[in-house]
Amino acid sequence: MLEKSKTYEKSAPRVYIRTFGCQMNVRDSEFVAGILIDNGFTMVKSADSADVILFNSCSVRKHAEERVFGNIGQLKHLKRKRPELVIGLIGCTAQAYKEKAIERSPLIDIVCGTGDEAGLPRLIKDLLKHRRRIVAVDKIGRPKPELFPKFRDGKIKATVSIGEGCDNFCSYCIVPYVRGRERSRDAKNIIKEVKSLAGRGFKEILLLGQNVNSYRAGRGKDFIAILEDLNKIKGIERIRFMTSHPKDAHAELFKAMRGLDKVCEHLHLPIQSGSDRILKLMNRGYTSGKYLKLVEDYRRIVPGGSITTDIIVGFPTESERDFKKTCALLEKVGFDSAYTFKYSPRPPAKSSVLEDDVSSGVKEERLRSVMELQRKISAGRSEKVVGTLVEVLVEGPGRKPGDLAGRTRSNKNVSFEGKKGLIGKTVRVEIVSAEPYALKGRLA
Numbered sequence: 001m002l003e004k005s006k007t008y009e010k011s012a013p014r015v016y017i018r019t020f021g022c023q024m025n026v027r028d029s030e031f032v033a034g035i036l037i038d039n040g041f042t043m044v045k046s047a048d049s050a051d052v053i054l055f056n057s058c059s060v061r062k063h064a065e066e067r068v069f070g071n072i073g074q075l076k077h078l079k080r081k082r083p084e085l086v087i088g089l090i091g092c093t094a095q096a097y098k099e100k101a102i103e104r105s106p107l108i109d110i111v112c113g114t115g116d117e118a119g120l121p122r123l124i125k126d127l128l129k130h131r132r133r134i135v136a137v138d139k140i141g142r143p144k145p146e147l148f149p150k151f152r153d154g155k156i157k158a159t160v161s162i163g164e165g166c167d168n169f170c171s172y173c174i175v176p177y178v179r180g181r182e183r184s185r186d187a188k189n190i191i192k193e194v195k196s197l198a199g200r201g202f203k204e205i206l207l208l209g210q211n212v213n214s215y216r217a218g219r220g221k222d223f224i225a226i227l228e229d230l231n232k233i234k235g236i237e238r239i240r241f242m243t244s245h246p247k248d249a250h251a252e253l254f255k256a257m258r259g260l261d262k263v264c265e266h267l268h269l270p271i272q273s274g275s276d277r278i279l280k281l282m283n284r285g286y287t288s289g290k291y292l293k294l295v296e297d298y299r300r301i302v303p304g305g306s307i308t309t310d311i312i313v314g315f316p317t318e319s320e321r322d323f324k325k326t327c328a329l330l331e332k333v334g335f336d337s338a339y340t341f342k343y344s345p346r347p348p349a350k351s352s353v354l355e356d357d358v359s360s361g362v363k364e365e366r367l368r369s370v371m372e373l374q375r376k377i378s379a380g381r382s383e384k385v386v387g388t389l390v391e392v393l394v395e396g397p398g399r400k401p402g403d404l405a406g407r408t409r410s411n412k413n414v415s416f417e418g419k420k421g422l423i424g425k426t427v428r429v430e431i432v433s434a435e436p437y438a439l440k441g442r443l444a
């Protein structure tokens, strides 16, 4: 039992959400904030002024879990000062740990899994009233209720989930276990949401799914049909999507990217490893040869398009030879950027039974070396844009006073001098200099 406090019954409880993990989690936090606001809660921007602190957590690597529990632990003093403070763990780690989360961190009052988040307004109200700990983790794998909360973090770009969960069971990955089976959202709800965002002035939409290419719902519509429908919505200027799985991506998707004017020329296509032996152990369902063929199709069909990827180093049994193959593939493709990770065993994911036999020193060294290589490749890719004219959607002020910042259609960061009035507008910019991950330009 927690201590009682009378203060909540009168005023709107103030909630602070801290988010870890991927874009899905960022979107989920926004959704949770939206339904809490719609149910009379107030969102605040710091833990100090909050009555309720929610940690939306990620379990994709052990380090991510440790960070969230570490952060919760740091609230010990605040909780001692204010025993009525509610601390909640939501999202993927909540789903993975269930009631064990409280054993690991007794400061936690509420554990809410990935399928139960729509119930949070009621769960938190119950908790504030009865002061009894809550564990709600049973609804994993259910479709999220179509609540359409109005709250959004930004004004220009918005993310829209087109489905949840994953059926791919890559051997290293915990996502299918914490997000449940793949389910596609009904096309009419996606279209309704994007139309409403367009009506409110949003210009760019990022469609989210663990594997967008396997989207299928609402009168047999596939992902390309969704892109075609969304491309017609007035007011929306840019459409992006992630993540594409190489086993399901194909030339038809690239043709849609070329043919649909709002769909931006950026493909995030995680390769994970350049070694076929490792790819097989990872249960990825493609070879490096098939991947390279896809890249060739993409480059031919979408000229000037960018391509980014994810890499894991130090998967069990990865030899120096396997790792060299990854490096060679990186060079061959010439990715615009790559997210690189050290392998982390994630039970119950299948690979966790394999001995984690690449030492942490070797993982560290491979990570450093692959990042260095990618930095050079990215620098080369950025250099190529210098002297060209690009279209930039201005997203806000830049780091330097007087600067604006935005992205190209290929998703590269650009900063340039300009008036604040241009925020939200699409402008033409001449690129004058480049760093590996940022471009500088001037208004054309």
Ligand code: SAH
Residues within 6 Å of the ligand: 060, 061, 172, 173, 174, 175, 209, 210, 211, 243, 245, 270, 272, 310, 311, 312, 341, 342, 343, 344, 345, 346
């Ligand atoms: N559905 C997406 C995102 C998965 S999670 C996809 O398939 O790409 C994002 C990235 O985290 C993965 O692409 C992978 O590179 C990395 N990752 C997942 N599990 C991991 C693990 N156990 N250890 C290290 N990196 C991991």
Ligand code: SF4
Residues within 6 Å of the ligand: 166, 167, 168, 169, 170, 173, 174, 175, 176, 210, 211, 245
């Ligand atoms: Fe994980 Fe693979 Fe699914 Fe991506 S596709 S979420 S890496 S199981």
Ligand code: F3S
Residues within 6 Å of the ligand: 020, 021, 022, 023, 024, 025, 057, 058, 059, 060, 092, 174, 175, 178, 179
């Ligand atoms: Fe995303 Fe991490 Fe969950 S990567 S799906 S928040 S385990």
